[in-house]
Amino acid sequence: MESVAVSKKRALVTGGSRGIGRAISRRLAADGFHVIINYRSNRAEAEATEKLILDAGGHCELYPFDVSDRAAASDALADIVKDQPLDLLVLCAGIRSDELLVFMSEAQWDSVLSTNLASFFSVVKPAVTHMMLNRSGRIVVISSTSGESGVAGQVNYAAAKAGLIGAVKSLARESAKRGVLVNAITPGFIETDMTENVPPELIKGVPLARIGKPEEVAGVVSFLAGPDSSYITGQVIGVNGGVYM
Numbered sequence: 754m755e756s757v758a759v760s761k762k763r764a765l766v767t768g769g770s771r772g773i774g775r776a777i778s779r780r781l782a783a784d785g786f787h788v789i790i791n792y793r794s795n796r797a798e799a800e801a802t803e804k805l806i807l808d809a810g811g812h813c814e815l816y817p818f819d820v821s822d823r824a825a826a827s828d829a830l831a832d833i834v835k836d837q838p839l840d841l842l843v844l845c846a847g848i849r850s851d852e853l854l855v856f857m858s859e860a861q862w863d864s865v866l867s868t869n870l871a872s873f874f875s876v877v878k879p880a881v882t883h884m885m886l887n888r889s890g891r892i893v894v895i896s897s898t899s900g901e902s903g904v905a906g907q908v909n910y911a912a913a914k915a916g917l918i919g920a921v922k923s924l925a926r927e928s929a930k931r932g933v934l935v936n937a938i939t940p941g942f943i944e945t946d947m948t949e950n951v952p953p954e955l956i957k958g959v960p961l962a963r964i965g966k967p968e969e970v971a972g973v974v975s976f977l978a979g980p981d982s983s984y985i986t987g988q989v990i991g992v993n994g995g996v997y998m
């Protein structure tokens with residue numbers, strides 16, 4: 754990573770290049786954070802996000818690494834916290850690979866679990882260690898309604914997202930006395946590449962009768978990163994139009 758002289762609060766957003774992560778990165782930059790935008794491989798999308806932030810007068814940098822690669826993730830985190838504090842981590846990188854369990858391949862199970870859940874160990878562990886030493890920090894994990902309700906065809910994804918909720922609640926208990934607050938957001942149907950094939954009848958079944966916008970998730974991240982959420986930890990906040998209560 755290039756060394757940048759930064760006096761602003763610093764936030765790392767994994768999977769920050771597009772979709773919900775892009776909206777989160779833009780919102781945090783607008784809130785005054787220097788945003789470190791992680792992504793895996795699509796540099797064009799990441800640069801588009803960077804440009805949107807810079808054009809709006811915000812501060813950010815791009816930092817590609819694969820969250821499912823334990824060595825790469827721990828090297829990146831060590832570098833990110835080396836010289837300056839990390840104030841906020843948003844664990845947003847995620848993939849789906851839907852299939853009924855009876856037809857699911859080992860590769861589908863492994864890739865979804867390693868990207869969505871094992872990344873908690875690789876990325877959150879070094880970040881929270883650093884924050885606990887600093888006695889300050891916020892961690893926001895993007896889980897999913899799938900992990901709360903279960904969804905046919907998403908045994909792998911729902912297992913990973915439910916696992917994140919257990920990890921968030923446990924870590925919140927471990928880190929509270931050291932000033933680190935840890936919360937989860939469970940989005941329902943949000944308009945991104947990940948939901949482009951969702952049948953319209955499923956959206957009609959949402960009580961608010963529409964798909965959500967990435968900005969509606971980003972607003973809750975902004976709240977959980979800001980001063981008004983100082984007494985909130987270990988919580989799971991649904992942003993789902995009422996589809997799961």
Ligand code: NAD
Binds near residue numbers: 769818845940944
């Ligand atoms: P998206 O496919 O548009 O974006 C995914 C992001 O994750 C990209 O930036 C990509 O680069 C990054 N990513 C994927 N694998 C990675 C890896 N191994 N290492 C680093 N980065 C990686 O998806 P989205 O809809 O914006 O989803 C973002 C998060 O929100 C995911 O965790 C997803 O599970 C969750 N979510 C989405 C919805 C929805 O309806 N879109 C609903 C619930 C939860």
